[in-house]
Amino acid sequence: MRILNLLKIAFKAIVLNKMRSLLTMLGIIIGVASVIAMLAIGEGSKESIRDEISSMGSNMITIRPGDDMRGGVRQAGSAMETLTLEDFQAIKEHATFISYVSPVVNGSGQIINGSNNWPSSIYGVNPEYLNIKIVGLQSGSMFTDAEVKTAAKVAVIGQTVVENVFPDIDNPVGQMIRFNNIPFKVIGVLEEKGENTFGQDQDDVVLAPYTTVQKRILAIDHLNQIMASAVSEEDAPKAVTEVSEILRAQHNLLADQQDDFNVRSMEELISTFSSTSEMLTILLVAVAGISLFIGGIGIMNIMYVSVKERTKEIGLRMAVGGKGSDILMQFLIEAILISITGGIIGVALGIGSTIFIEKFLQWPTSIAVYSIIVSFAVCAITGIFFGWYPARKAAALDPITALRYE
Amino acid sequence: MSKDIIKIQDLKRDFKMGSEVVHALKGVSCTIQEGEFVTIMGSSGSGKSTLLNILGCLDQPTSGIYEIDGVRVKGLSRNELAKIRNEKIGFIFQSYNLLARTTALENVELPLLYNSKISTQERRKRSKEALEKVGLADRLDHTPAQLSGGQQQRVAIARSLVNNPVMILADEATGNLDTKTSYEIMSLFQELNRQGITITFVTHEPDIATFSSRTIILKDGNIIKDDKNKNVQWAAAELSKLPIED
Ligand SMILES: Nc1ncnc2c1ncn2[C@@H]1O[C@H](COP(=O)(O)OP(=O)(O)OP(=O)(O)O)[C@@H](O)[C@H]1O
Ligand SMILES: [Mg+2]
Numbered sequence: 122m123r124i125l126n127l128l129k130i131a132f133k134a135i136v137l138n139k140m141r142s143l144l145t146m147l148g149i150i151i152g153v154a155s156v157i158a159m160l161a162i163g164e165g166s167k168e169s170i171r172d173e174i175s176s177m178g179s180n181m182i183t184i185r186p187g188d189d190m191r192g193g194v195r196q197a198g199s200a201m202e203t204l205t206l207e208d209f210q211a212i213k214e215h216a217t218f219i220s221y222v223s224p225v226v227n228g229s230g231q232i233i234n235g236s237n238n239w240p241s242s243i244y245g246v247n248p249e250y251l252n253i254k255i256v257g258l259q260s261g262s263m264f265t266d267a268e269v270k271t272a273a274k275v276a277v278i279g280q281t282v283v284e285n286v287f288p289d290i291d292n293p294v295g296q297m298i299r300f301n302n303i304p305f306k307v308i309g310v311l312e313e314k315g316e317n318t319f320g321q322d323q324d325d326v327v328l329a330p331y332t333t334v335q336k337r338i339l340a341i342d343h344l345n346q347i348m349a350s351a352v353s354e355e356d357a358p359k360a361v362t363e364v365s366e367i368l369r370a371q372h373n374l375l376a377d378q379q380d381d382f383n384v385r386s387m388e389e390l391i392s393t394f395s396s397t398s399e400m401l402t403i404l405l406v407a408v409a410g411i412s413l414f415i416g417g418i419g420i421m422n423i424m425y426v427s428v429k430e431r432t433k434e435i436g437l438r439m440a441v442g443g444k445g446s447d448i449l450m451q452f453l454i455e456a457i458l459i460s461i462t463g464g465i466i467g468v469a470l471g472i473g474s475t476i477f478i479e480k481f482l483q484w485p486t487s488i489a490v491y492s493i494i495v496s497f498a499v500c501a502i503t504g505i506f507f508g509w510y511p512a513r514k515a516a517a518l519d520p521i522t523a524l525r526y527e
Numbered sequence: 528m529s530k531d532i533i534k535i536q537d538l539k540r541d542f543k544m545g546s547e548v549v550h551a552l553k554g555v556s557c558t559i560q561e562g563e564f565v566t567i568m569g570s571s572g573s574g575k576s577t578l579l580n581i582l583g584c585l586d587q588p589t590s591g592i593y594e595i596d597g598v599r600v601k602g603l604s605r606n607e608l609a610k611i612r613n614e615k616i617g618f619i620f621q622s623y624n625l626l627a628r629t630t631a632l633e634n635v636e637l638p639l640l641y642n643s644k645i646s647t648q649e650r651r652k653r654s655k656e657a658l659e660k661v662g663l664a665d666r667l668d669h670t671p672a673q674l675s676g677g678q679q680q681r682v683a684i685a686r687s688l689v690n691n692p693v694m695i696l697a698d699e700a701t702g703n704l705d706t707k708t709s710y711e712i713m714s715l716f717q718e719l720n721r722q723g724i725t726i727t728f729v730t731h732e733p734d735i736a737t738f739s740s741r742t743i744i745l746k747d748g749n750i751i752k753d754d755k756n757k758n759v760q761w762a763a764a765e766l767s768k769l770p771i772e773d
Contacts, residue, residue: 447641
């Protein structure tokens with residue numbers, strides 16, 4: 122029989138049992154809709170985490186002092202003074218996968234301007250720091266290498282500091298502030314960056330030459346951190362290895378000694394986050410997949426009923442010349458049509474609910490095209506898989522037995 | 528001498544019922560020629576339906592030879608049997624066996640749907656012609672539920688005609704109908720037979736048998752009588768003799 126006629130017969134059988142067909146499709150509809158919505162939510166949250174981390178500088182590499190076992194006493198990395206200016210110089214000179222690098226010394230204290238004061242953190246850095254953090258200036262300028270060399274008392278401040286210390290002044294560039302009683306001249310204001318992924322206010326900072334912070338505020342020689350930027354996101358892992366090698370050489374570490382520093386790229390952070398949300402996605406999709414499977418069983422069930430109910434019809438079709446294969450195709454196509462129609466409704470419902478979630482719950486979502494294609498394929502396969510056995514049963518009927526069936 | 532449509536020789540059909548074997552046909556032989564109108568009679572359980580089902584290629588004999596239109600049926604596959612049913616045979620059932628909620632026209636089209644050589648237009652055309660032949664030209668779009676028993680059987684007859692079969696087989700086609708409608712149907716069969724269609728007809732009723740040209744009587748799976756009918760009645764004439772109901 123021609124495929125078009127088979128489609129017509131199947132279509133008619135479905136339409137004649139509208140309610141039943143719809144109820145049968147329900148499992149598939151819910152399955153497909155939830156697969157699409159779940160994947161969209163998973164994909165959306167993954168993308169938003171990635172975007173957010175990238176906005177912090179996805180090429181960024183952070184070098185901190187590491188745990189130290191010398192003398193048998195384990196000391197916290199932050200307490201160590203193993204990072205030095207020489208380390209910074211070595212990275213700057215020898216690292217090929219690094220585009221920018223800056224020493225970081227930081228301390229906290231009170232910022233005062235007249236009667237206004239505000240507790241904040243000061244970061245002693247070099248001019249390259251802005252490139253590493255990917256942050257621009259709203260007004261004024263960054264301090265120069267010359268100012269670093271002379272340990273000038275100049276500062277670039279973030280928006281939160283501006284708001285709290287200069288509530289009445291439009292442009293604080295040129296004004297004076299005191300940090301722990303050391304006067305600094307404000308020479309620039311940073312662009313607003315907002316909170317980072319960890320809820321930290323990135324605008325609550327004061328940047329000053331690291332030399333100034335080392336000598337005048339902290340009175341130290343070592344560095345708290347070194348921050349760097351890999352030439353590209355892809356090169357970040359190579360940059361990490363390279364920096365590690367340079368530092369091991371700098372620190373004269375033997376082959377069997379552990380690193381006394383920590384080199385981390387943002388890439389690692391992203392993959393940690395992605396893998397958690399990926400696990401969540403897998404879980405959600407598994408749940409959705411199970412409902413799709415149950416939907417398939419629903420189809421199988423109804424196809425069995427359908428074959429039983431229409432045994433006489435099958436007998437008649439065979440009596441007038443229908444071959445086993447014609448009968449098989451008739452029921453198989455009916456099953457596939459049910460599951461694919463369910464799939465189409467499911468896709469529409471999935472997209473609809475995704476838009477709803479995005480609009481009204483403000484969750485980040487991203488509908489993956491592959492999820493739609495895969496859902497369709499799964500629907501067709503479900504139809505074939507679960508429709509096959511009942512259809513085979515129908516096709517194997519003996520014409521007389523089927524005709525006599527009551 | 529016209530050609531043989533059906534040729535059976537020592538046809539047997541056994542049914543296994545657990546440990547028991549029912550011999551429904553115990554060695555039946557006969558030939559039916561083109562253009563004949565044969566009635567098969569016999570008491571209940573004598574094997575009439577069993578024989579007709581074998582003639583219609585719906586069932587296979589346990590042993591014996593069966594040839595239809597020169598084709599030996601024994602050993603044919605399910606698909607080949609389906610093809611013979613589709614192209615050579617028109618089957619009519621006591622209970623009409625129309626597809627519910629399907630129009631008369633679509634019901635008649637059914638056998639042609641399973642013949643991929645026939646185009647949609649031709650299928651439509653032939654089905655309409657068949658329905659015209661049985662006098663239902665104005666009922667094409669009616670579903671079985673909207674038709675009387677006699678009309679439903681006419682649709683079934685149209686369906687059996689539509690594939691231009693070499694033979695029509697009817698199993699108690701008038702069994703569910705009243706006398707008047709039965710005569711109408713028989714008159715239709717006689718008309719079709721006059722046009723050259725071979726008909727084999729199973730019935731219980733002796734008066735129905737008088738409309739055919741030959742009567743075969745079965746008893747316990749054997750043919751006990753096979754006579755040419757010398758005094759063929761005309762159903763149309765009998766119909767006019769029936770008392771008019773008010
Ligand atoms: N599928 C079957 N399984 C077992 N026995 C069967 C089967 N079909 C028919 N028989 C037996 O074969 C015998 C002939 O049955 P058949 O249906 O041919 O009778 P019939 O002459 O058509 O009777 P009726 O006039 O009542 O329709 C009966 O004894 C019946 O019980
Ligand atoms: Mg019978």
